[in-house]
């Protein structure tokens with residue numbers, strides 16, 4: 730229980746990968762805070778993490794895809810907990826439907842919003858807290874699309890690369906400070922509850938990602954590049 734007394738926020742903690750990260754951080758004893766666009770997904774998440782008897786799950790109904798709500802969420806968390814040790818952004822979702830030039834404008838805007846703008850909003854909301862504390866870890870969860878082009882998923886390559894550059898910028902802007910900004914990228918599909926048995930045991934699991942975050946926070950990953958590629 731190495732993260733006992735640590736406060737972690739998992740944006741996207743209702744998602745396939747995010748819920749596995751939530752469960753793993755709980756297993757290390759952390760208090761894990763998950764914002765939800767609605768509380769409809771709360772029951773499913775609580776059932777999933779129920780076997781984990783350590784840590785504490787706290788949920789808030791805020792849509793962090795909108796700046797006003799993201800800021801209100803941050804203020805509510807700071808009011809209740811006073812500090813944040815870890816921020817994890819496991820935001821967005823896969824889109825594999827169109828050749829790039831066939832993508833309808835509405836779909837492009839949706840993918841851009843869910844996979845890039847939400848990351849910008851989340852960082853814009855929480856990096857200043859780590860900056861003020863001069864302490865803590867910010868983690869972006871990304872995938873192998875940043876390097877690989879999959880059929881009909883060109884937008885994911887563009888956005889995944891942009892996410893990676895965003896983390897590099899945030900890291901650069903934090904270079905004089907004591908808090909860290911990192912990306913952890915799964916270079917395989919991820920084993921999640923949502924995939925059920927349709928997984929390959931050689932793939933990275935959501936728990937692997939959670940354990941990597943825990944070790945990274947504790948300074949137990951060496952080397953420690955800006956982007957950690959899990960294969």
Ligand SMILES: NC(=O)c1ccc[n+]([C@@H]2O[C@H](COP(=O)([O-])OP(=O)(O)OC[C@H]3O[C@@H](n4cnc5c(N)ncnc54)[C@H](OP(=O)(O)O)[C@@H]3O)[C@@H](O)[C@H]2O)c1
Nearest residue numbers: 741743744745746794820821822843870871872915918919
């Ligand atoms: N799944 C994989 O095999 C895989 C592989 C490699 C990397 N990854 C990475 O893992 C991360 C998460 O993927 P996932 O498979 O877990 O996706 P997911 O199941 O679709 O979950 C996405 C999460 O992001 C939230 N979200 C999306 N758009 C949002 C918006 N506009 N405003 C607020 N919240 C928003 C969702 O909230 P709601 O619950 O409200 O929809 C959900 O919690 C991504 O960064 C992806 O690159 C996944």
